[in-house]
Amino acid sequence: MKVKKIIILIIIIISMFFAGCYDRIEIEQRAIVGAIALDIVEEYEETYNADLNIVKYVNTQSSMNENKKGPLISFFGLLNPVKIQTGEKAFTVVKVESANLPDSLEKLSQRISRNPFLAQTRMLYLSERIIKNEKVFKETLDRLDKSPKINETANVVVIKGNINNLAKVDPKLESTIAAYISGILENSKTASDIYVLPIYKLLAIIRNNDGACAVPVLEIKPTSEGEDLVINKLVLIKDYKFLTYLDTKYVKFFKIMNNDFKKGRVLVNYENNIIPYYIYSVNKKIYLDEDEKNLKYKVKIELEGDVEELEFEKEVFDEKVIKKMSKTIEESIKQEFEESTKYFQDTIGYDYLGFNDYTHKYHNKIYQKYKDNWDETFKKVQIEYDVKVYIRRIGISKR
Amino acid sequence: MTPNDDKISSYQLGVIIFNTILGIGILFLPTSLTKVAENDGWILLIISGIISIFFAYLMCYVGKKYSKYGLVGTLRILFGNITGTLLTLPLVIYFIYFSAIEVRLFAETAKLYLLPLTPLEFIIIPIILLTVALARNGIETIARFFEITMIFVSILIFVLIIVTIPNSDYSNIRPFLGTPLVKLIKGINASVFSYAGFEILLVIFPFLRTPNKAFKSSTIGLFLIIMCYVIVEIQCLAKFGVKETQTFIYPTISLIRASQVPGGVIERLEGLLLALWVTSVYTTIVSFCFSISVICADLFNQKKQKHFVSLIIPIIYIFSLFGDSVVELFDLSNLISNTLGLYTMGILPLLMFIFSRFKRDVNKGEG
Structure with a gap:
């Protein structure tokens, strides 16, 4: 009995060692x-x-x-x-x-x-x-x-x-x-x-x-x-x-629409100053309405971020200013988005913005009607943007 | 103190069920599920999990009633000597084939990802030789070994799931129930066999200290497996989407391959997964080998099962070399599941259940 055990043990050990050797490779x-x-x-x-x-x-x-x-x-x-x-x-x-x-x-x-x-x-x-x-x-x-x-x-x-x-x-x-x-x-x-x-x-x-x-x-x-x-x-x-x-100017928009945007800067024209708004959180929600053979999307985007600079000696530590700035940034981003969407719909003509995916996942019944001809549908759909901007911080100086 | 009587507690039964089911299947599962049910693969898993629990109940019901007779004894009581013996044979073939396919698929996977230059035989032989060492020692040793490995396997699964979470898009599991119902029902066939392994309940009853608690603990074991499977399925969908998941052969390994530990401390986690998954595959094969040996010992009226372990090992090795390509191997595996698997997991427990209901009345009449 003991001999048997030893033989089995030897076989196991040998086979284990051999198995490793075939693939041995030094760094x-x-x-x-x-x-x-x-x-x-x-x-x-x-x-x-x-x-x-x-x-x-x-x-x-x-x-x-x-x-x-x-x-x-x-x-x-x-x-x-x-x-x-x-x-x-x-x-x-x-x-x-x-x-x-x-x-x-x-x-x-x-x-x-x-x-x-x-x-x-x-x-x-x-x-x-x-x-x-x-x-x-x-x-x-x-x-x-x-x-x-x-x-x-x-x-x-x-x-x-x-x-x-x-x-x-x-x-x-x-x-x-x-x-x-x-x-x-x-x-x-x-x-x-x-x-x-x-x-x-x-x-x-x-x-x-x-x-x-x-x-x-x-x-x-x-x-x-x-x-x-x-x-x-x-x-x-x-x-x-x-x-x-x-082109570079559409990349930001593309990333936000495809949920790939992590953090980053947008430039906004505020009272003839190009100011940087640093986004660190994006929340995107899409709503869909269908009326007589056309789809209407409403994209709601909430952005959180900091305004990094304005102008030396210009007051920013004021709620009115912050609100005004938010409004301007909202308008600016909205225009940017609308322009980009137009570019994708009219010039490129294919849906790279994830509307196809969204419709499939959240409105599958509607999607089934349009899926065979999605590219054509995408060119015609109405897309509206509702941008909400929150300015959380303004740096370390008031003016 | 635990008595040394070669019997196991109900907790250990749960552990055995968990370890037996969790094997190579989880590495392939998401593909076949996504093929039949697209985004609803995880719903399919839950449905088929419940079906498995139902059949486990049938097994436990019969097992509890005839707990001291063992599978062969019970079949002989229920169906008579000859029919009872004949009904056991497909079971033995199924268990042997299942172990063979399990070990072969693991060897194929390990060869592809880990040991490209090692001959297949050298991966298969050590695993089955080690199986002999454990399966010969009886249920108590097996249960204790499983208890230890379960801790490692659970930690491994937990870590690997955590690692795959970043960059996942959980909206991919939508739309819910977008698959036609008929397709979903047809798909149950494919997913129910992913729970193969709980059929050792047919064999294990004579070794239980408390047969009455068997159903509860095996349900817990099955429930844990359902959870693991569902999480892996959802993670695969979230990472790759439906169409990409459908094309993989080893979706779970691809999932790990596409994941990174933040900071890049460890890279190429699939090597780690496969190296440790050996234990998980090993436990499955041990369970099956033990089951076969118990059935064989009963068939031939032997008191000790351990000699049969050594006898069936060469058969498992030969069976494991069947199938030329991976494609053929998968077809063979499906064929076995759809025929012998269906018999073992569905038809036989159902027959036993029906006959045992009938038999009770006869016993009462006799009493």
């Missing part, structure tokens, strides 16, 4: 991929949403699947953990051309001495060409969705400008560009015009909205001192195809 053997940038080779055609041509990629080479030249170009930003501590430039960029994302990892392994590791990836950059090519864009989304290895909380941005120049950007206070850009995106918690979109959220939104989504845009601009970048725009995608860029 020095890993190539930690901090960021991935994806682009397409130049001869690829572009598809716009305006004309519905599907891309035709003519492969002039043989029938071999091992396509050495594209269509995908991937740039991997590999981190060097040792250098991060010292504050030097702690990354190196490797460029590979491949058929798709898994293939690019394979090709990356041919170029570097370590094993690519995607679990710590912070950023995913998509070039303009990728989102203008439905086939490759969908393929990329599919890989992101299926891969158990990619860090799903990594942020996605679309690069406007030459993606090759990204590596030339000076990461300012950081030692890697990925840390620099994800730091900017982190600021979306306190800044109103930065929109942040992790991979999992991109996939959820684009799937739930049948291919419609807004992705933050990173603009690379050449300056006299090298390349510089800014993130304050969005790109709108419709049916998995590029639709248009959304």
Whole structure:
């Protein structure tokens, strides 16, 4: 009996040890991929949403699947953990051309001495060409969705400008560009015009909205001192195809309507002064009325915030002034919202503002009547805004 | 002091029910629910939970009445020797298949997320070998082990749920009851089997110190499971929305993957989830192995069940290798649930209940 027990014990211990060994990998053997940038080779055609041509990629080479030249170009930003501590430039960029994302990892392994590791990836950059090519864009989304290895909380941005120049950007206070850009995106918690979109959220939104989504845009601009970048725009995608860029002035509105606004500043013209109103809490409620084949929405928005400055030696510590200011801010924001809504309804013509979602969730019966032709319905609906502004604080001086 | 008589208290029964039901199923559940009932998956869960409690009641009613005879004995009393024995066989096959699929699905998941280079066999074999070690030792040891793991599993579930709360949009569970009623009723079929595991109530009665309290404690166990399932389902919907949840194969792991600990102290929580979920899967398999061994011992009129544990282990291993792809494995799992599962969880308890009502009158007549 004892012998049996010992044998079983030995088998268990041995099998446990063997199970661990297969996947043993030392941290020095890993190539930690901090960021991935994806682009397409130049001869690829572009598809716009305006004309519905599907891309035709003519492969002039043989029938071999091992396509050495594209269509995908991937740039991997590999981190060097040792250098991060010292504050030097702690990354190196490797460029590979491949058929798709898994293939690019394979090709990356041919170029570097370590094993690519995607679990710590912070950023995913998509070039303009990728989102203008439905086939490759969908393929990329599919890989992101299926891969158990990619860090799903990594942020996605679309690069406007030459993606090759990204590596030339000076990461300012950081030692890697990925840390620099994800730091900017982190600021979306306190800044109103930065929109942040992790991979999992991109996939959820684009799937739930049948291919419609807004992705933050990173603009690379050449300056006299090298390349510089800014993130304050969005790109709108419709049916998995590029639709248009959304200007900075609409981003705040877009974020508030989609419940993504955390904190941020609006600028308001008050007695010919442009004053900053810092919003730190938004409460949005939508009401719906239906009359003879048209929908009427009433959006009630309550904002809480601080007025940060007015004018030196001008009295603000007065209820009348505060009320007047609130009124002005309310009017100004209301006008801004109405203008933005008009832009979305008339110029863009698709519902990126969540009215579709709202109607489905809260007025499902009404929604069922309109759902097949929602885009047309959205263009016609009446949207009214009722903005209420509360000024809670005015800083530390009365005048 | 607890007497050392290889019997368990009603509290321990609740723990066993909880641990047996909570297994690999919760990792896949939201997808199948959202597929049939869209936003109303959680309502479906509650309805099917209540149905499970009803069947647990039937099992407890019969079990209480014939508590000293065991399952095989009861079936023989109710249906006669031959029919009674024959009725037990599908049960044994179901328990074996269930354990096999459980261990295989866990191994597949672990291989995908945690151990990509490890052969599947090396994940399966240690789990089932360890199962032998515990299941041979009888119900009391099992119950004590379960009590300890329950604390860890509860903490794990609690932490993981808390972590997934930020950035969730709870309006996603609306519109309520937007699914047609017929579709919802059809969906009960899919969700009721997520509670598979409480059927060990059929076997466990001879080991209870107080059979009268069995229903109460198993209801509490089931209720906790319903709560866990509903929360996971709602969190998945809140994080991903209906269409995205429908496409996942491992929705609960995706949910954890999409969550971050504030400040990034710990990242990639799915590794942690899977590493600790091993215990949860292990407890399920132990329960089932124990049940099979008890049934087999009764069938062959053996006093000790422990030899049968060692005998069925190779069968579980072989069964666990059935199914070429994950898709086939899921189909197989559905097939087993819809046939043998339906028999074990629904038809047999109902038959036993009806016959036991009838039998009482006969007993009275005899008395």
